Amino acid sequence: MFDLKKHIKATCLDDAIALLIENPNARLIAGGTDVLIKLRHGKKGYSELIDINGLEELRFIKQDKQNNILIGSGTVFSDIIQSDIIKKHIPMLSDAAQSVGGPQIRNVATIGGNICNGVTSADSASSLFSLNAVLVVKTQGAIREIPISDFYLGPGKVDLKKGEILTTIIIRPDDYMGSFGYYYKYAMRNAMDIATIGCAVCLKVKHHILADFRIAYGVAGPVPIRCLKTEKSVTNKKITLKLLDDISRFVAHDVSPRTSWRATKEFRMNIICELSKRATKKALNRAGEGL
Amino acid sequence: MAVGKSVNRMDAVAKVTGRAEYTQDLYKPDMLVARYFRSTIAHGKVTLINVEKAKNLKGVEAVFTYEDVPENKFATAGHPFSLDPGHKDVEDRLLLSQDIRFMGDEIAIVVAHDEIIANKALKLIHVSYKEYKPLTFPEDILKKDARQIHKGSSNIVGEHEYAFGDDIKEAFKKADVVVQGKFKTAMVQHCHLENHISYAYMDDLDRIVIVSSTQIPHIVRRLVSEALNMPLNRIRILKPFVGGGFGNKQDMVLEPMVAFLTLKLDGRPVQINLSREECMLGTRNRHPFFIDVKTGIKKDGTIVARQMDAISITGAYASHGHAIISAGGSKQSSLYPHVATQFHARTLYANIPVAGAMRAYGSPQILYAVECATEDAARKIGMDSVEFRLKNIARQGDMNLLSGKRILSCGLTECLVKGKKFINWDSKVKEYKKYKTGPVRRGLGVACFSYASGTYPVCVEVAGVRIVLNQDGTVHVMVGATEIGQGSDTVVAQMVAQTLCLPYEHVMVVQAQDTDVSPFDTGAYASRQAYVVSNAVFKAASDLKDKILGHAGLMTQRQRKDLDIHNAKIIDVYTNENVMDMKTLAVDSFYHKERGGQLTSEISHKTTTNAPVFGCTFVDIEVDIPLCKIKINQIINVHDSGVILNPVQAGGQVHGGVFMGMGAALLEEMMIDTKTGRVYNNNLLDYKFPTFVDLPQIHHDFVETKEPTSGYGNKSLGEPPVITPPPAIRNAVLDATGVCINALPLSPHHLFTSFKKGGILDSKGDADV
Numbered sequence A: 001m002f003d004l005k006k007h008i009k010a011t012c013l014d015d016a017i018a019l020l021i022e023n024p025n026a027r028l029i030a031g032g033t034d035v036l037i038k039l040r041h042g043k044k045g046y047s048e049l050i051d052i053n054g055l056e057e058l059r060f061i062k063q064d065k066q067n068n069i070l071i072g073s074g075t076v077f078s079d080i081i082q083s084d085i086i087k088k089h090i091p092m093l094s095d096a097a098q099s100v101g102g103p104q105i106r107n108v109a110t111i112g113g114n115i116c117n118g119v120t121s122a123d124s125a126s127s128l129f130s131l132n133a134v135l136v137v138k139t140q141g142a143i144r145e146i147p148i149s150d151f152y153l154g155p156g157k158v159d160l161k162k163g164e165i166l167t168t169i170i171i172r173p174d175d176y177m178g179s180f181g182y183y184y185k186y187a188m189r190n191a192m193d194i195a196t197i198g199c200a201v202c203l204k205v206k207h208h209i210l211a212d213f214r215i216a217y218g219v220a221g222p223v224p225i226r227c228l229k230t231e232k233s234v235t236n237k238k239i240t241l242k243l244l245d246d247i248s249r250f251v252a253h254d255v256s257p258r259t260s261w262r263a264t265k266e267f268r269m270n271i272i273c274e275l276s277k278r279a280t281k282k283a284l285n286r287a288g289e290g291l
Numbered sequence B: 001m002a003v004g005k006s007v008n009r010m011d012a013v014a015k016v017t018g019r020a021e022y023t024q025d026l027y028k029p030d031m032l033v034a035r036y037f038r039s040t041i042a043h044g045k046v047t048l049i050n051v052e053k054a055k056n057l058k059g060v061e062a063v064f065t066y067e068d069v070p071e072n073k074f075a076t077a078g079h080p081f082s083l084d085p086g087h088k089d090v091e092d093r094l095l096l097s098q099d100i101r102f103m104g105d106e107i108a109i110v111v112a113h114d115e116i117i118a119n120k121a122l123k124l125i126h127v128s129y130k131e132y133k134p135l136t137f138p139e140d141i142l143k144k145d146a147r148q149i150h151k152g153s154s155n156i157v158g159e160h161e162y163a164f165g166d167d168i169k170e171a172f173k174k175a176d177v178v179v180q181g182k183f184k185t186a187m188v189q190h191c192h193l194e195n196h197i198s199y200a201y202m203d204d205l206d207r208i209v210i211v212s213s214t215q216i217p218h219i220v221r222r223l224v225s226e227a228l229n230m231p232l233n234r235i236r237i238l239k240p241f242v243g244g245g246f247g248n249k250q251d252m253v254l255e256p257m258v259a260f261l262t263l264k265l266d267g268r269p270v271q272i273n274l275s276r277e278e279c280m281l282g283t284r285n286r287h288p289f290f291i292d293v294k295t296g297i298k299k300d301g302t303i304v305a306r307q308m309d310a311i312s313i314t315g316a317y318a319s320h321g322h323a324i325i326s327a328g329g330s331k332q333s334s335l336y337p338h339v340a341t342q343f344h345a346r347t348l349y350a351n352i353p354v355a356g357a358m359r360a361y362g363s364p365q366i367l368y369a370v371e372c373a374t375e376d377a378a379r380k381i382g383m384d385s386v387e388f389r390l391k392n393i394a395r396q397g398d399m400n401l402l403s404g405k406r407i408l409s410c411g412l413t414e415c416l417v418k419g420k421k422f423i424n425w426d427s428k429v430k431e432y433k434k435y436k437t438g439p440v441r442r443g444l445g446v447a448c449f450s451y452a453s454g455t456y457p458v459c460v461e462v463a464g465v466r467i468v469l470n471q472d473g474t475v476h477v478m479v480g481a482t483e484i485g486q487g488s489d490t491v492v493a494q495m496v497a498q499t500l501c502l503p504y505e506h507v508m509v510v511q512a513q514d515t516d517v518s519p520f521d522t523g524a525y526a527s528r529q530a531y532v533v534s535n536a537v538f539k540a541a542s543d544l545k546d547k548i549l550g551h552a553g554l555m556t557q558r559q560r561k562d563l564d565i566h567n568a569k570i571i572d573v574y575t576n577e578n579v580m581d582m583k584t585l586a587v588d589s590f591y592h593k594e595r596g597g598q599l600t601s602e603i604s605h606k607t608t609t610n611a612p613v614f615g616c617t618f619v620d621i622e623v624d625i626p627l628c629k630i631k632i633n634q635i636i637n638v639h640d641s642g643v644i645l646n647p648v649q650a651g652g653q654v655h656g657g658v659f660m661g662m663g664a665a666l667l668e669e670m671m672i673d674t675k676t677g678r679v680y681n682n683n684l685l686d687y688k689f690p691t692f693v694d695l696p697q698i699h700h701d702f703v704e705t706k707e708p709t710s711g712y713g714n715k716s717l718g719e720p721p722v723i724t725p726p727p728a729i730r731n732a733v734l735d736a737t738g739v740c741i742n743a744l745p746l747s748p749h750h751l752f753t754s755f756k757k758g759g760i761l762d763s764k765g766d767a768d769v
């Protein structure tokens, strides 16, 4: 039983924005796979809901004239897995989508909800970090574009102001064309589990040289993070097994996992270092670069 | 011949179409809901409680605290009554408690119009505690000055010792080598699909009706009458469809509380429907054990002596108490009957959630230690693990020295041979020598078990069956044996069909149970039902057959002995002539104005035997050392459970058990902060019950012996499949990595610690991972 005070179904995006402004205590519900859990646990601030579930305006995956890939915030993970555009250009996002929950969850959980929920373990987040995704946020009479790395303010906190809705996720051609990526989710279970560590690698290869290298982690800190120092140190280096070892040593300095009853810091660090190698290797394989 | 065929389950269609009615489906429109107010500390006493605000909340009907409940302490374990006063279950529980013994202990209860109001009311209750240091480790619990969790108990619920075979000291002297090990098992949860749920109402001024998801309707009836001090005949238990129990419903949990509440509230219906979180925290779980094992062996591979000292932690209340470790400890005498054995065990209270019965009742813990120790012994003398077991295990005709009974059927050797062949043991042993270095390694493991078919002679084993002939020549069967999802109704129908020579479809077993009308039986536990009910069914069906043929004789002026039933027809045994069909006979027996009547048979039968069952697990695994993960490539369980009554159902039972065993081996544990007694993971996100994609395809096979003490040659199968996957997997990890890990589960966290200690975490190599 849910202690629901108010539930209003928005008819379109603008209606949803208007409703959010009219009901300052209300919160958006898309797939509800985070919201309803919190409501069930009696968490404050979840009993008034503006429902954007199923708004066609927010559910799309397309490529514009400039070759930007645009993903609507209301796109569910099953859409992403089935999308030809994603399969062709950003298979790592398929990896991430495929790793979420189970089939029932993937059929209703949205990528927008995943990001806006603000948790470090969100499976789409680390991939989008490594893809330099840009988020489009809309309110009455205003639109903002925010790089995803600036969007996360702290655990469960994202840069959304009252009356703002995330509408689109943009991935620029520079960040995906000629790039090869891999998302490695490490969890206790292969389904229905939250990542112990998530590792996303996106790279470009030129003549056996690592021309571009982007690596991001979930659960390696309070919010998803990029390992910028590591990226800098290994870019333009020749691809060797030693380089993989270097990466795995370097990332340790870019992350800050913590001990909780779910896993110790030492354990997480061990996985972080190991995943950097494995995800990089898989991305290199996709780039046709054997080792 | 219905026995041995994979007929469809009786309830298959009802279940897959969602028509089967479970307790929650039998909702009463004006039903009140009750929710517990639970302690937030693990050890202490409530010094003050204020429920006024909660009582005054709109929609709240009543709030009761420990001050309002009877002072009568009661036992909850789902055991039959024992005539021996020395064998009584520990009476240590009250309906609500001022003394706090675990985090989640029940202090008060709110009754409201709905769950939301009840939850709000719970937040309005205020308590103050006097706190004591939680006792969670055996060393702390057993300290001389440790606080007594239950006054007068010294924190010990039970203790016993036994020995069989040669004098243990002399036996160890014969050993060439002695191997020792300390083993630890985890607290795990049953995770039955349907949480605990019960409701009660009064259908008259003085009778309480309790509808409950229980494995033991008749036992619960008695236990409620004891807890509330009410005459037994004023309590009626109804058991609808049950969504699994695995032992957690072989205990009285919610029933006395809903009965108490309806009594207090003028007979209005009151329901308690536990959430998953509460169910995992506040019902029962598997006792964690600490086990020291010493094994003496000769160089030729004979185990000569074994000594075990085991501690079982029952948590805050006794529940099944010392019975668990006693039962678990007793299976060695049928598994390794030639080994001189000494066993000492204690069960302790602790400030952690309450342990009770769980699938295989102590054996998964004890046999885990036994089979790890056996593996260590085989390796110590460099003998093949399967050869070593074949040299020492039980065979048909062996004497079980503990029970004093001969083992009349035993196919364990054949089980080991089958399993070994399936897994391709010999060639893989050679092949996997290549995979003992580097980051990803491979290994093989084996473990075997013995288990019982019921509880005799520790408890009474009684089964009741009633069969009635319907007007159309089909039969209805009522049994006290309790269907909880395991398929017992189906095999009962098969047995009846077999003996009455009717098609399976002509036999209907009444699913729902009602203690007002269902024959007496103690319920679903101890893998007892199909075995214990078999002789009762055989007798009742044979008796009804006699009556049917007698009536046919009356109708046709023939001798009873000249007639038989064949495929729902009365035939002449000499000519095979079709004399009449069952319907004609039934109509006559019901409606002929002078002869016959409703043909029925009712039998209550006590079983005074207990057939041991046997089996083994073989497993082939891969260990990814840097990622601290185990991948099971192949697993098979091979069972000797006597005659297999229904191969598909039996296979399902094995698969479910192996699945559960793998979960306990690889992932599952209730995590408790030993300082505060707080349970961290009482939910299915953080308690890592495996999903389908985590585990491999499960294989199974049977070695069909024929058990002479059973009505249809069958022996137990319900619990045993869960026992050996954990030790087999542990032994395979040892084979793969050389690291001996003597605690469960083998989760990534624990593998990380062990591999680090073992110095293999940084294993380099170029295996493609």
Ligand SMILES: Cc1cc2nc3c(=O)[nH]c(=O)nc-3n(C[C@H](O)[C@H](O)[C@H](O)COP(=O)(O)OP(=O)(O)OC[C@H]3O[C@@H](n4cnc5c(N)ncnc54)[C@H](O)[C@@H]3O)c2cc1C
Residues within 6 Å of the ligand: A027, A028, A029, A030, A031, A032, A033, A034, A035, A036, A037, A073, A074, A099, A100, A101, A102, A105, A108, A109, A110, A111, A112, A113, A114, A115, A116, A117, A121, A122, A123, A124, A160, A164, A165, A166, A167, A192, A193, A194, A195
């Ligand atoms: C069983 C189960 C398994 C799960 N497994 C995983 C997993 O493996 N990996 C993983 O990452 N997550 C997992 N989750 C969490 C959850 O499914 C995801 O985070 C999901 O993407 C959330 O999307 P939603 O549409 O359901 O969000 P909702 O619950 O509807 O919303 C989540 C939050 O985002 C806000 N929001 C939603 N849409 C917008 C928008 N357009 N603009 C602004 N704010 C918005 C809401 O107000 C809310 O605060 C699991 C959840 C469950 C219940």
